Amino acid sequence: xxxxxxxAERAGVSKSTVSNVIRGTAMVxxxxxxxxxxxxxxxxxxxxxxxRSLKARSSSTIGIVVPDxxxxxxxxxxxxxxxxxxxxxxxxxxxxxxxLPTTESEAARAWIERRVDGVIIGxxxxxxxxxxxxxxxxxxxxxxxxxxxxxxxxxxIDHDDAGAMEAIVEHLYSxxxxxxxxxxxxxxxxxxERRYLGFKKALKARRLVPIAIDDGATAIVAHNDMxxxxxxxxxxxxxxxxxxxxxxxxxxxxxxAAHCRIQLTTVRSDAVEMSRRAVDLVVQAARGGRHVSHRExxxxxxxxxxxxxxxxx
Amino acid sequence: xxxxxxxAERAGVSKSTVSNVIRGTAMVxxxxxxxxxxxxxxxxxxxxxxxRSLKARSSSTIGIVVPDxxxxxxxxxxxxxxxxxxxxxxxxxxxxxxxLPTTESEAARAWIERRVDGVIIGxxxxxxxxxxxxxxxxxxxxxxxxxxxxxxxxxxIDHDDAGAMEAIVEHLYSxxxxxxxxxxxxxxxxxxERRYLGFKKALKARRLVPIAIDDGATAIVAHNDMxxxxxxxxxxxxxxxxxxxxxxxxxxxxxxAAHCRIQLTTVRSDAVEMSRRAVDLVVQAARGGRHVSHRExxxxxxxxxxxxxxxxx
DNA sequence: CTGAAAGCGCTTACAG
DNA sequence: CTGAAAGCGCTTACAG
Numbered sequence: 001x002x003x004x005x006x007x008a009e010r011a012g013v014s015k016s017t018v019s020n021v022i023r024g025t026a027m028v029x030x031x032x033x034x035x036x037x038x039x040x041x042x043x044x045x046x047x048x049x050x051x052r053s054l055k056a057r058s059s060s061t062i063g064i065v066v067p068d069x070x071x072x073x074x075x076x077x078x079x080x081x082x083x084x085x086x087x088x089x090x091x092x093x094x095x096x097x098x099x100l101p102t103t104e105s106e107a108a109r110a111w112i113e114r115r116v117d118g119v120i121i122g123x124x125x126x127x128x129x130x131x132x133x134x135x136x137x138x139x140x141x142x143x144x145x146x147x148x149x150x151x152x153x154x155x156x157i158d159h160d161d162a163g164a165m166e167a168i169v170e171h172l173y174s175x176x177x178x179x180x181x182x183x184x185x186x187x188x189x190x191x192x193e194r195r196y197l198g199f200k201k202a203l204k205a206r207r208l209v210p211i212a213i214d215d216g217a218t219a220i221v222a223h224n225d226m227x228x229x230x231x232x233x234x235x236x237x238x239x240x241x242x243x244x245x246x247x248x249x250x251x252x253x254x255x256x257a258a259h260c261r262i263q264l265t266t267v268r269s270d271a272v273e274m275s276r277r278a279v280d281l282v283v284q285a286a287r288g289g290r291h292v293s294h295r296e297x298x299x300x301x302x303x304x305x306x307x308x309x310x311x312x313x
Numbered sequence: 314x315x316x317x318x319x320x321a322e323r324a325g326v327s328k329s330t331v332s333n334v335i336r337g338t339a340m341v342x343x344x345x346x347x348x349x350x351x352x353x354x355x356x357x358x359x360x361x362x363x364x365r366s367l368k369a370r371s372s373s374t375i376g377i378v379v380p381d382x383x384x385x386x387x388x389x390x391x392x393x394x395x396x397x398x399x400x401x402x403x404x405x406x407x408x409x410x411x412x413l414p415t416t417e418s419e420a421a422r423a424w425i426e427r428r429v430d431g432v433i434i435g436x437x438x439x440x441x442x443x444x445x446x447x448x449x450x451x452x453x454x455x456x457x458x459x460x461x462x463x464x465x466x467x468x469x470i471d472h473d474d475a476g477a478m479e480a481i482v483e484h485l486y487s488x489x490x491x492x493x494x495x496x497x498x499x500x501x502x503x504x505x506e507r508r509y510l511g512f513k514k515a516l517k518a519r520r521l522v523p524i525a526i527d528d529g530a531t532a533i534v535a536h537n538d539m540x541x542x543x544x545x546x547x548x549x550x551x552x553x554x555x556x557x558x559x560x561x562x563x564x565x566x567x568x569x570a571a572h573c574r575i576q577l578t579t580v581r582s583d584a585v586e587m588s589r590r591a592v593d594l595v596v597q598a599a600r601g602g603r604h605v606s607h608r609e610x611x612x613x614x615x616x617x618x619x620x621x622x623x624x625x626x
Numbered sequence: 627c628t629g630a631a632a633g634c635g636c637t638t639a640c641a642g
Numbered sequence: 643c644t645g646a647a648a649g650c651g652c653t654t655a656c657a658g
Contacts, residue, residue: 001370001428001450003651014629019653029627044450049426050372051651053363054634057314061406069392070568075382079409086408086419091427093374093404096392106399113362114404115314137314137357229572236573255383259542260549261574316635327645332637342643364635367650 002043011039022047053115061091062282063111065130067099067123071226072254073271077122077144080275088283090117099125108133118282120144120275126193140285140292144278145269147194148295155281155292157274159300164267165198165221166205167302168249171265172219173206177247177311181217182210183227195223195251218246218311225250225257225266232262232307243309253303263306274298315356324352335360366428374404375595376424378443380412380436384539385567386584390435390457393588401596403430412438421446431595433457433588439506453598453605457591458582460507461608468594468605470587472613477580478511478534479518480615481562484578485532486519490560490624494530495523496540508536508564531559531624538563538570538579545575545620556622566616576619587611 008018013032020026021036028036039045053059064081066074078094085092093116095107108130111119118140124130134141135153142155149156172180182199199221200210211217220235222228228250232242242248250257250266257264277296285292321331326345333339334349341349352358366372377394379387391407398405406429408420421443424432431453437443447454448466455468462469485493495512512534513523524530533548535541541563545555555561563570563579570577590609598605 001651004653005651015652016629016654017627020628023653027627032627046422046425048367048428048651050363050366050428051634052653054361054367054636054651055653057634059363069382069388070385072383075388078407079382082407082409086423091406091423094391094395094407095399096395109359110399110404112359115361115363229569232574233572256542256569259546261545314635317637318635328636329638329645330643333644336637340643345643361635364650365637367635367652368637370650 001048002045003048004045007036007039007043007045010043011036057115058117058286059115060089061093061114061116062279062286063093063095063107063116063119065095065097065104065107065119065121065124067097069096071224072256073145073224073226073252073269074122076254076271077275080272081120081279084276084279085283088279090279090283097124099123099128101125101128104128104130105133112137112139117286118142120278120282121146135291138289138291140282140290142278142282142292144274153291153293155278155285156295157277157281158295158297159267159269159274160297161195161300162198162201164251164300164302165195166202168221168267169199169202169206171302171304172221172247172249172308175219175247175308175310177219178208179211179216179218179311180208181213181215181220183213183220183222183231185223185227219249219308220246221249223251225252225254225264228264228266228307229256229262232264243307245312247308247311249308257303257305265305265308266303268301268303270298314361315358316361317358320349320352320356320358323356324349370428371430371599372428373402374406374427374429375592375599376406376408376420376429376432378408378410378417378420378432378434378437380410382409384537385569386458386537386539386565386582387435389567389584390588393585394433394592397589397592398596401592403592403596410437412436412441414438414441417441417443418446425450425452430599431455433591433595434459448604451602451604453595453603455591455595455605457587466604466606468591468598469608470590470594471608471610472580472582472587473610474508475511475514477564477613477615478508479515481534481580482512482515482519484615484617485534485560485562485621488532488560488621488623490532491521492524492528492530492624493521493532493534494526494528496526496533496535496544498536498540532562532621533559534562536564538565538567538577541577541579541620542569542575545577556620558625560621560624562621570616570618578618578621579616581614581616583611 004015004018008015021028021033082092097103122144131141228248250264253266253268257266281292317328321328334341334346395405410416435457444454541561563577566579566581570579594605
């Protein structure tokens with residue numbers, strides 16, 4: 001690998017001067033600059049980001065934790081984060097934790113050693129220690145799509161889950177459903193809990209309570225689209241028909257939800273916008289040397305398709 | 314951030330000694346070791362991986378390029394790579410290129426600057442310069458799931474595409490199909506090309522040639538499951554029935570393929586095994602300071618479900 | 627406008 | 643068994 005020094009020797013100048021032309025920050029004589037640029041081109045020199053990071057005490061990388069990349073919502077979140085981060089000159093280190101506490105702490109340790117500048121959490125176990133570990137070391141953290149938190153140092157960017165649940169329940173209620181169940185994702189108890197709370201609240205406003213899924217529910221609200229799609233599979237393999245026997249609602253509006261064989265009624269969330277905002281927040285905080293401490297709710301809208309209908313007589 | 318020096322001062326020893334106990338590689342007196350360990354615990358010290366990397370001239374990270382994370386096959390590949398890499402102490406830097414040449418070169422530049430120890434390519438544009446750029450800088454590269462290459466320095470780990478296509482065509486042929494078409498993914502021309510070649514060869518052995526998809530094909534072979542599922546959508550929106558009017562075959566056996574509303578006939582590939590092998594190869598090569606130069610084919614098997622049947626009369 | 631020097635936080639012979 | 647010193651490849655005041 002060629003180094004700054006190699007370029008300097010070739011151009012017959014000092015390391016400082018080469019550094020100055022590369023970063024374009026100090027005054028360099030036109031003629032010197034040209035000589036250095038030629039030397040760079042001839043040697044195919046690329047600055048060593050590691051050395052730069054050491055000096056800068058900043059790795060220019062952020063971490064992201066996603067519970068399950070196989071869920072298109074997280075896939076989109078992940079792609080969005082990577083794009084937004086790259087655009088700002090940051091790399092992203094991913095951890096697929098499946099909300100396993102040990103994997104979470106492993107990731108935290110690796111990230112601390114690698115001195116990530118910030119972390120975006122797309123999902124974690126209930127009561128995870130991950131955020132605190134990071135925050136205590138002055139690493140800014142934002143929770144994407146997983147609700148609020150008691151720690152004021154945390155940034156939060158989320159969907160309006162309560163509003164979404166109200167819209168879903170209203171839709172179902174007006175179709176005549178009175179026996180509603182909720183399927184939650186064992187993986188992500190954190191946010192699952194939140195949507196369930198919104199669901200219960202919306203039911204309560206109508207003097208209803210959630211019932212168990214096998215207890216004659218005529219409508220099932222799932223924590224997300226992939227859960228909803230899996231629920232349809234489970235139901236129909238048992239001989240029930242969706243929506244004739246049971247209505248099913250998802251959350252996220254993943255691309256597949258619009259497929260003609262699925263036609264899932266769901267709530268549209270914007271993973272790309274969410275990731276853009278999350279990266280923005282975390283990078284701003286990192287640059288400012290502070291925590292994020294900012295809370296933001298993204299709008300969300302109900303998309304009615306063909307997995308919801310009137311309850312059977 | 315506390316440094317080695319802080320720990321050394323606290324323990325009343327030199328930096329060298331602290332380094333020695335941390336790496337456990339040199340002889341250290343029991344009593345000294347205890348003192349140092351206590352100091353580490355008290356300060357919550359974590360070694361700075363950046364400084365270590367600079368010294369070691371190795372970043373302990375690998376890059377992976379995935380065209381489209383929304384495709385569960387790539388999602389699984391990506392998860393697999395990350396897990397396998399983490400287990401070996403490597404971090405992974407992801408690039409979602411969508412097979413865009415400019416994004417590919419951007420990723421190459423970023424990776425070179427960050428001095429990745431190796432790169433795994435899950436998809437790239439046809440004739441991409443990415444591999445050569447990396448190889449020329451002594452970065453080992455393995456192509457996962459995208460066929461061979463003319464560059465002998467490249468590692469290759471792939472499915473037996475030709476064998477798979479032969480099995481698919483045989484299945485369709487024996488059902489009575491004679492008018493077969495292939496849908497290719499514009500994103501991944503590289504591997505798309507390869508499977509298409511295998512498809513053509515299998516047809517040729519039966520004295521058939523591929524026909525255009527809208528030219529009365531009774532069976533459509535897709536480059537992958539997501540393509541197949543999208544094809545079913547397109548067909549059925551036009552009023553055609555799968556498999557009654559047209560049979561459809563995928564490739565990968567993503568989880569969704571088994572869904573009761575999809576029941577896709579497909580070929581099972583093992584993304585996890587593939588990623589494990591790819592990481593292994595690239596890490597071995599990196600440690601040995603050489604290129605991968607190894608080619609390997611993974612077995613694959615046909616899974617017949619309900620999107621294939623006899624052609625209409 | 628240019629260069630010598632110090633320093634980022636480690637590791638690694640080497641001397642003692 | 644322990645520590646002083648050099649060095650990984652940069653950046654950044656600072657002197658000239």
